[in-house]
Amino acid sequence: MSTLQHQLGKREPFRSATQEAHLNVVRTAAALEGGFARLFRAHGLTGSSYNALRILRGAGPSTCSQIGDHLVVRVPDVTRLIDRLAARGFVERARSDEDRRVVRVAITDAGRVLLAGLDGPVEALHTQQLNHMDAGELRELSRLLEKARAGANTPATPGAPL
Amino acid sequence: MSTLQHQLGKREPFRSATQEAHLNVVRTAAALEGGFARLFRAHGLTGSSYNALRILRGAGPSTCSQIGDHLVVRVPDVTRLIDRLAARGFVERARSDEDRRVVRVAITDAGRVLLAGLDGPVEALHTQQLNHMDAGELRELSRLLEKARAGANTPATPGAPL
Protein backbone atom coordinates (compact mmCIF):
# COMPACT_ATOMS: atom_id res chain seq x y z
CA MET A 1 0.00 0.00 0.00
CA SER A 2 1.43 3.39 -0.99
CA THR A 3 1.80 6.33 1.36
CA LEU A 4 -0.87 8.25 -0.52
CA GLN A 5 -3.29 5.37 -0.38
CA HIS A 6 -2.77 5.23 3.33
CA GLN A 7 -3.08 9.00 3.73
CA LEU A 8 -6.36 9.03 1.85
CA GLY A 9 -7.75 6.15 3.84
CA LYS A 10 -8.27 4.26 0.63
CA ARG A 11 -8.69 0.51 0.95
CA GLU A 12 -8.24 -0.46 -2.69
CA PRO A 13 -5.14 0.48 -4.63
CA PHE A 14 -5.29 3.22 -7.24
CA ARG A 15 -6.87 2.41 -10.56
CA SER A 16 -3.78 3.44 -12.41
CA ALA A 17 -0.33 4.84 -11.93
CA THR A 18 -1.42 7.95 -13.82
CA GLN A 19 -4.22 8.54 -11.32
CA GLU A 20 -1.89 8.01 -8.41
CA ALA A 21 0.73 10.36 -9.83
CA HIS A 22 -1.93 12.99 -10.49
CA LEU A 23 -3.24 12.85 -6.94
CA ASN A 24 0.29 12.98 -5.56
CA VAL A 25 0.99 16.11 -7.60
CA VAL A 26 -2.18 17.84 -6.46
CA ARG A 27 -1.80 16.88 -2.82
CA THR A 28 1.86 17.91 -2.78
CA ALA A 29 1.05 21.24 -4.38
CA ALA A 30 -1.57 21.88 -1.72
CA ALA A 31 0.83 20.86 1.04
CA LEU A 32 3.58 23.17 -0.21
CA GLU A 33 1.30 26.07 -1.10
CA GLY A 34 -0.47 25.95 2.25
CA GLY A 35 2.59 27.26 4.02
CA PHE A 36 3.15 29.97 1.45
CA ALA A 37 -0.50 31.01 1.53
CA ARG A 38 -0.22 31.61 5.27
CA LEU A 39 2.99 33.57 4.85
CA PHE A 40 1.53 35.73 2.08
CA ARG A 41 -1.75 36.27 3.88
CA ALA A 42 0.15 37.72 6.80
CA HIS A 43 1.29 40.36 4.33
CA GLY A 44 -2.10 40.86 2.71
CA LEU A 45 -1.14 38.97 -0.42
CA THR A 46 -2.17 35.87 -2.30
CA GLY A 47 0.21 33.59 -4.12
CA SER A 48 -0.73 35.13 -7.42
CA SER A 49 -0.30 38.70 -6.23
CA TYR A 50 3.07 37.82 -4.75
CA ASN A 51 3.99 36.16 -8.05
CA ALA A 52 2.93 39.27 -10.01
CA LEU A 53 5.10 41.50 -7.82
CA ARG A 54 8.05 39.17 -8.32
CA ILE A 55 7.54 39.34 -12.08
CA LEU A 56 7.48 43.13 -12.04
CA ARG A 57 10.52 43.35 -9.82
CA GLY A 58 12.41 41.00 -12.07
CA ALA A 59 11.36 42.09 -15.54
CA GLY A 60 10.62 45.75 -14.95
CA PRO A 61 7.44 47.48 -16.10
CA SER A 62 5.27 45.05 -18.05
CA THR A 63 1.93 44.96 -19.81
CA CYS A 64 -0.96 42.99 -18.36
CA SER A 65 -0.49 40.39 -21.06
CA GLN A 66 3.17 39.95 -20.25
CA ILE A 67 2.40 39.57 -16.57
CA GLY A 68 -0.26 37.02 -17.42
CA ASP A 69 2.20 35.09 -19.60
CA HIS A 70 4.77 34.89 -16.85
CA LEU A 71 2.58 33.84 -13.94
CA VAL A 72 3.32 30.37 -12.59
CA VAL A 73 -0.38 29.53 -12.54
CA ARG A 74 -2.83 30.96 -15.08
CA VAL A 75 -4.94 33.85 -13.84
CA PRO A 76 -7.75 34.61 -16.28
CA ASP A 77 -8.42 38.06 -14.90
CA VAL A 78 -5.10 39.83 -14.53
CA THR A 79 -6.90 43.17 -14.34
CA ARG A 80 -8.44 42.36 -10.99
CA LEU A 81 -5.12 41.05 -9.72
CA ILE A 82 -3.47 44.31 -10.65
CA ASP A 83 -6.43 46.23 -9.22
CA ARG A 84 -5.84 44.72 -5.80
CA LEU A 85 -2.13 45.45 -5.88
CA ALA A 86 -2.72 49.00 -7.09
CA ALA A 87 -5.28 49.59 -4.34
CA ARG A 88 -2.58 48.72 -1.83
CA GLY A 89 -0.05 50.99 -3.51
CA PHE A 90 2.28 48.16 -4.54
CA VAL A 91 2.01 48.77 -8.28
CA GLU A 92 0.94 51.59 -10.53
CA ARG A 93 -0.59 51.56 -13.93
CA ALA A 94 0.08 53.81 -16.88
CA ARG A 95 -1.84 53.69 -20.13
CA SER A 96 0.53 53.61 -23.08
CA ASP A 97 0.60 56.73 -25.28
CA GLU A 98 1.58 54.93 -28.43
CA ASP A 99 -0.93 52.09 -28.10
CA ARG A 100 -3.86 53.02 -25.93
CA ARG A 101 -5.03 49.44 -25.63
CA VAL A 102 -1.96 48.72 -23.57
CA VAL A 103 -1.37 49.41 -19.87
CA ARG A 104 2.13 49.34 -18.48
CA VAL A 105 2.35 48.17 -14.88
CA ALA A 106 5.28 49.00 -12.64
CA ILE A 107 6.13 47.99 -9.12
CA THR A 108 6.33 50.86 -6.64
CA ASP A 109 8.83 51.49 -3.88
CA ALA A 110 6.25 50.19 -1.43
CA GLY A 111 6.03 47.04 -3.49
CA ARG A 112 9.79 46.62 -3.48
CA VAL A 113 9.89 47.08 0.27
CA LEU A 114 7.16 44.52 0.75
CA LEU A 115 9.01 42.00 -1.40
CA ALA A 116 12.30 42.71 0.31
CA GLY A 117 10.65 41.79 3.58
CA LEU A 118 9.47 38.52 2.08
CA ASP A 119 12.66 37.38 0.38
CA GLY A 120 14.11 35.83 3.53
CA PRO A 121 10.95 34.10 4.79
CA VAL A 122 10.16 32.76 1.31
CA GLU A 123 13.61 31.31 0.90
CA ALA A 124 13.52 29.90 4.39
CA LEU A 125 10.19 28.23 3.75
CA HIS A 126 11.43 26.69 0.50
CA THR A 127 14.37 25.29 2.40
CA GLN A 128 12.33 24.12 5.35
CA GLN A 129 9.88 22.32 3.09
CA LEU A 130 12.19 20.56 0.70
CA ASN A 131 15.72 20.54 2.05
CA HIS A 132 15.39 16.96 3.20
CA MET A 133 15.62 15.99 -0.46
CA ASP A 134 19.03 15.93 -2.05
CA ALA A 135 20.04 17.78 -5.18
CA GLY A 136 19.71 14.75 -7.39
CA GLU A 137 16.21 14.04 -6.17
CA LEU A 138 15.09 17.64 -6.65
CA ARG A 139 16.51 17.67 -10.13
CA GLU A 140 14.81 14.42 -10.98
CA LEU A 141 11.51 15.62 -9.50
CA SER A 142 11.63 18.80 -11.61
CA ARG A 143 12.54 16.80 -14.68
CA LEU A 144 9.63 14.40 -14.23
CA LEU A 145 7.20 17.23 -13.59
CA GLU A 146 8.33 19.07 -16.70
CA LYS A 147 7.91 15.86 -18.61
CA ALA A 148 4.44 15.40 -17.14
CA ARG A 149 3.43 18.85 -18.33
CA ALA A 150 4.94 18.35 -21.76
CA GLY A 151 2.62 15.53 -22.59
CA ALA A 152 -0.49 16.76 -20.90
CA ASN A 153 -3.00 17.99 -23.45
CA THR A 154 -4.27 20.53 -21.01
CA PRO A 155 -1.77 23.32 -21.43
CA ALA A 156 0.02 25.06 -18.61
CA THR A 157 0.73 28.05 -20.78
CA PRO A 158 -2.02 30.60 -20.29
CA GLY A 159 -4.47 31.43 -23.03
CA ALA A 160 -3.70 28.33 -25.03
CA PRO A 161 -6.90 26.75 -26.28
CA LEU A 162 -8.18 23.54 -24.76
CA MET B 1 17.99 27.00 -19.01
CA SER B 2 15.28 24.68 -17.71
CA THR B 3 11.90 24.24 -19.35
CA LEU B 4 10.18 25.97 -16.46
CA GLN B 5 12.55 28.94 -16.59
CA HIS B 6 11.76 29.29 -20.24
CA GLN B 7 8.02 28.88 -19.69
CA LEU B 8 8.01 31.58 -17.07
CA GLY B 9 10.02 33.95 -19.19
CA LYS B 10 12.60 34.14 -16.45
CA ARG B 11 16.03 35.41 -17.44
CA GLU B 12 17.98 34.36 -14.38
CA PRO B 13 18.06 30.76 -13.16
CA PHE B 14 16.12 29.78 -10.07
CA ARG B 15 17.54 30.72 -6.71
CA SER B 16 17.49 27.14 -5.55
CA ALA B 17 16.54 23.66 -6.60
CA THR B 18 13.92 23.65 -3.87
CA GLN B 19 12.27 26.75 -5.34
CA GLU B 20 12.35 25.28 -8.82
CA ALA B 21 10.89 21.97 -7.64
CA HIS B 22 8.16 23.82 -5.76
CA LEU B 23 7.16 25.88 -8.79
CA ASN B 24 7.20 22.80 -10.97
CA VAL B 25 4.86 21.03 -8.55
CA VAL B 26 2.44 23.93 -8.41
CA ARG B 27 2.46 24.55 -12.14
CA THR B 28 1.99 20.87 -12.92
CA ALA B 29 -0.89 20.59 -10.47
CA ALA B 30 -2.59 23.55 -12.16
CA ALA B 31 -1.99 22.07 -15.58
CA LEU B 32 -3.45 18.70 -14.63
CA GLU B 33 -6.32 20.08 -12.57
CA GLY B 34 -7.37 22.50 -15.29
CA GLY B 35 -8.62 19.72 -17.46
CA PHE B 36 -10.45 18.05 -14.60
CA ALA B 37 -12.00 21.33 -13.49
CA ARG B 38 -13.52 21.75 -16.94
CA LEU B 39 -14.81 18.20 -16.96
CA PHE B 40 -16.34 18.54 -13.50
CA ARG B 41 -17.82 21.94 -14.22
CA ALA B 42 -19.67 20.48 -17.14
CA HIS B 43 -21.39 18.30 -14.55
CA GLY B 44 -21.91 21.08 -12.05
CA LEU B 45 -19.15 19.87 -9.75
CA THR B 46 -15.87 21.08 -8.39
CA GLY B 47 -12.84 18.89 -7.80
CA SER B 48 -13.62 18.73 -4.10
CA SER B 49 -17.24 17.82 -4.56
CA TYR B 50 -16.27 15.12 -7.04
CA ASN B 51 -13.71 13.89 -4.53
CA ALA B 52 -16.30 13.79 -1.75
CA LEU B 53 -18.67 11.73 -3.89
CA ARG B 54 -15.86 9.32 -4.71
CA ILE B 55 -15.12 8.93 -1.00
CA LEU B 56 -18.75 8.19 -0.20
CA ARG B 57 -19.07 5.73 -3.05
CA GLY B 58 -15.94 3.95 -1.95
CA ALA B 59 -16.26 3.95 1.81
CA GLY B 60 -20.01 4.02 2.26
CA PRO B 61 -21.83 6.42 4.56
CA SER B 62 -19.33 8.55 6.45
CA THR B 63 -19.27 11.36 8.96
CA CYS B 64 -18.21 14.85 7.93
CA SER B 65 -14.96 14.39 9.79
CA GLN B 66 -14.20 11.16 7.96
CA ILE B 67 -14.93 12.79 4.62
CA GLY B 68 -12.67 15.67 5.58
CA ASP B 69 -9.91 13.28 6.55
CA HIS B 70 -10.05 11.47 3.23
CA LEU B 71 -10.15 14.42 0.86
CA VAL B 72 -7.09 14.75 -1.37
CA VAL B 73 -6.87 18.46 -0.62
CA ARG B 74 -7.92 19.91 2.70
CA VAL B 75 -11.32 21.60 2.76
CA PRO B 76 -11.81 23.55 5.98
CA ASP B 77 -15.58 23.78 5.59
CA VAL B 78 -16.84 20.30 4.78
CA THR B 79 -20.34 21.37 5.80
CA ARG B 80 -20.69 23.72 2.87
CA LEU B 81 -19.27 21.15 0.51
CA ILE B 82 -21.89 18.66 1.65
CA ASP B 83 -24.53 21.41 1.51
CA ARG B 84 -23.90 21.92 -2.16
CA LEU B 85 -24.03 18.21 -2.93
CA ALA B 86 -27.18 17.76 -0.88
CA ALA B 87 -28.84 20.67 -2.64
CA ARG B 88 -28.27 18.83 -5.89
CA GLY B 89 -29.60 15.57 -4.51
CA PHE B 90 -26.31 13.74 -4.78
CA VAL B 91 -25.95 13.05 -1.07
CA GLU B 92 -28.17 12.98 1.95
CA ARG B 93 -27.49 13.67 5.56
CA ALA B 94 -28.78 11.91 8.63
CA ARG B 95 -28.09 13.05 12.16
CA SER B 96 -26.89 10.16 14.27
CA ASP B 97 -29.27 9.00 17.01
CA GLU B 98 -26.59 7.73 19.34
CA ASP B 99 -24.34 10.79 19.07
CA ARG B 100 -26.25 13.84 17.97
CA ARG B 101 -23.11 15.80 17.21
CA VAL B 102 -22.50 13.44 14.33
CA VAL B 103 -24.01 13.57 10.87
CA ARG B 104 -23.76 10.55 8.63
CA VAL B 105 -23.57 11.38 4.92
CA ALA B 106 -24.51 8.92 2.23
CA ILE B 107 -24.35 9.10 -1.54
CA THR B 108 -27.72 8.85 -3.27
CA ASP B 109 -28.64 6.94 -6.40
CA ALA B 110 -28.46 10.21 -8.30
CA GLY B 111 -24.96 10.64 -6.99
CA ARG B 112 -23.97 7.15 -8.09
CA VAL B 113 -25.39 7.78 -11.54
CA LEU B 114 -23.50 11.04 -11.82
CA LEU B 115 -20.25 9.33 -10.84
CA ALA B 116 -20.89 6.42 -13.16
CA GLY B 117 -21.10 8.91 -16.01
CA LEU B 118 -17.80 10.40 -15.00
CA ASP B 119 -15.77 7.24 -14.50
CA GLY B 120 -14.93 6.86 -18.16
CA PRO B 121 -14.07 10.49 -18.90
CA VAL B 122 -12.00 10.78 -15.72
CA GLU B 123 -9.98 7.71 -16.54
CA ALA B 124 -9.59 8.85 -20.12
CA LEU B 125 -8.33 12.23 -19.01
CA HIS B 126 -5.81 10.67 -16.63
CA THR B 127 -4.54 8.56 -19.49
CA GLN B 128 -4.51 11.40 -21.97
CA GLN B 129 -2.57 13.61 -19.62
CA LEU B 130 0.09 11.25 -18.35
CA ASN B 131 0.30 8.19 -20.56
CA HIS B 132 3.36 9.49 -22.32
CA MET B 133 5.24 8.68 -19.15
CA ASP B 134 6.23 5.07 -18.57
CA ALA B 135 5.42 3.02 -15.48
CA GLY B 136 8.86 3.51 -13.98
CA GLU B 137 8.70 7.27 -14.37
CA LEU B 138 5.22 7.49 -12.85
CA ARG B 139 6.31 5.36 -9.92
CA GLU B 140 9.39 7.47 -9.39
CA LEU B 141 7.35 10.68 -9.67
CA SER B 142 4.92 9.43 -7.01
CA ARG B 143 7.78 8.31 -4.78
CA LEU B 144 9.51 11.69 -4.98
CA LEU B 145 6.26 13.56 -4.32
CA GLU B 146 5.50 11.41 -1.29
CA LYS B 147 9.01 12.07 -0.08
CA ALA B 148 8.54 15.79 -0.67
CA ARG B 149 5.43 15.77 1.48
CA ALA B 150 7.02 13.67 4.18
CA GLY B 151 9.59 16.27 4.96
CA ALA B 152 7.52 19.38 4.50
CA ASN B 153 6.69 20.95 7.85
CA THR B 154 3.41 22.18 6.53
CA PRO B 155 1.25 19.11 6.84
CA ALA B 156 -0.91 17.68 4.08
CA THR B 157 -3.12 15.96 6.55
CA PRO B 158 -6.03 18.15 7.49
CA GLY B 159 -6.42 19.70 10.89
CA ALA B 160 -2.81 19.17 11.86
CA PRO B 161 -1.46 22.32 13.49
CA LEU B 162 0.97 24.58 11.68
Add this chain to the structure above:
DNA sequence: GGAATATAGTCGTTTGAACGATTGTTGTTA
Protein backbone atom coordinates in the same frame (compact mmCIF):
# COMPACT_ATOMS: atom_id res chain seq x y z
C1' DG C 1 -24.19 15.79 39.76
C1' DG C 2 -22.52 19.76 37.80
C1' DA C 3 -18.72 22.33 35.77
C1' DA C 4 -15.17 22.18 32.50
C1' DT C 5 -13.34 20.41 28.35
C1' DA C 6 -13.53 18.29 23.99
C1' DT C 7 -15.85 17.10 19.80
C1' DA C 8 -18.72 17.61 15.59
C1' DG C 9 -20.85 20.32 12.83
C1' DT C 10 -22.66 24.91 11.39
C1' DC C 11 -22.69 29.69 10.41
C1' DG C 12 -21.56 34.75 9.26
C1' DT C 13 -18.87 36.94 6.43
C1' DT C 14 -15.31 38.27 3.29
C1' DT C 15 -12.72 37.68 -0.63
C1' DG C 16 -10.46 35.85 -4.50
C1' DA C 17 -11.17 33.23 -8.62
C1' DA C 18 -13.31 32.41 -12.79
C1' DC C 19 -16.33 32.73 -16.95
C1' DG C 20 -17.65 35.07 -20.70
C1' DA C 21 -19.22 39.39 -22.46
C1' DT C 22 -18.07 44.11 -23.42
C1' DT C 23 -15.44 48.24 -24.58
C1' DG C 24 -11.96 50.85 -26.70
C1' DT C 25 -8.09 50.91 -29.71
C1' DT C 26 -5.08 49.47 -33.41
C1' DG C 27 -4.02 46.97 -37.59
C1' DT C 28 -5.47 44.86 -41.86
C1' DT C 29 -7.94 44.42 -45.98
C1' DA C 30 -10.83 45.45 -49.80
Add this chain to the structure above:
DNA sequence: TAACAACAATCGTTCAAACGACTATATTCC
Protein backbone atom coordinates in the same frame (compact mmCIF):
# COMPACT_ATOMS: atom_id res chain seq x y z
C1' DT D 1 -11.32 55.43 -46.65
C1' DA D 2 -14.28 52.55 -44.29
C1' DA D 3 -15.38 48.05 -42.75
C1' DC D 4 -13.69 44.27 -40.49
C1' DA D 5 -10.70 41.67 -37.54
C1' DA D 6 -7.62 41.38 -33.89
C1' DC D 7 -5.78 42.89 -29.65
C1' DA D 8 -5.62 44.54 -24.77
C1' DA D 9 -7.88 45.44 -21.00
C1' DT D 10 -12.04 45.81 -18.24
C1' DC D 11 -16.39 44.59 -16.32
C1' DG D 12 -20.72 42.16 -14.54
C1' DT D 13 -21.65 38.50 -12.14
C1' DT D 14 -21.59 34.15 -9.76
C1' DC D 15 -19.78 31.15 -6.65
C1' DA D 16 -16.47 28.40 -4.18
C1' DA D 17 -13.14 28.79 -0.69
C1' DA D 18 -11.59 30.12 3.65
C1' DC D 19 -11.26 32.05 8.38
C1' DG D 20 -12.67 32.03 12.79
C1' DA D 21 -16.56 32.25 15.80
C1' DC D 22 -20.52 29.87 17.41
C1' DT D 23 -23.82 26.18 18.84
C1' DA D 24 -25.11 21.75 20.41
C1' DT D 25 -23.75 17.53 22.33
C1' DA D 26 -20.80 14.14 24.66
C1' DT D 27 -17.13 13.09 27.78
C1' DT D 28 -14.22 13.82 31.62
C1' DC D 29 -13.13 15.28 36.03
C1' DC D 30 -13.74 16.92 40.65
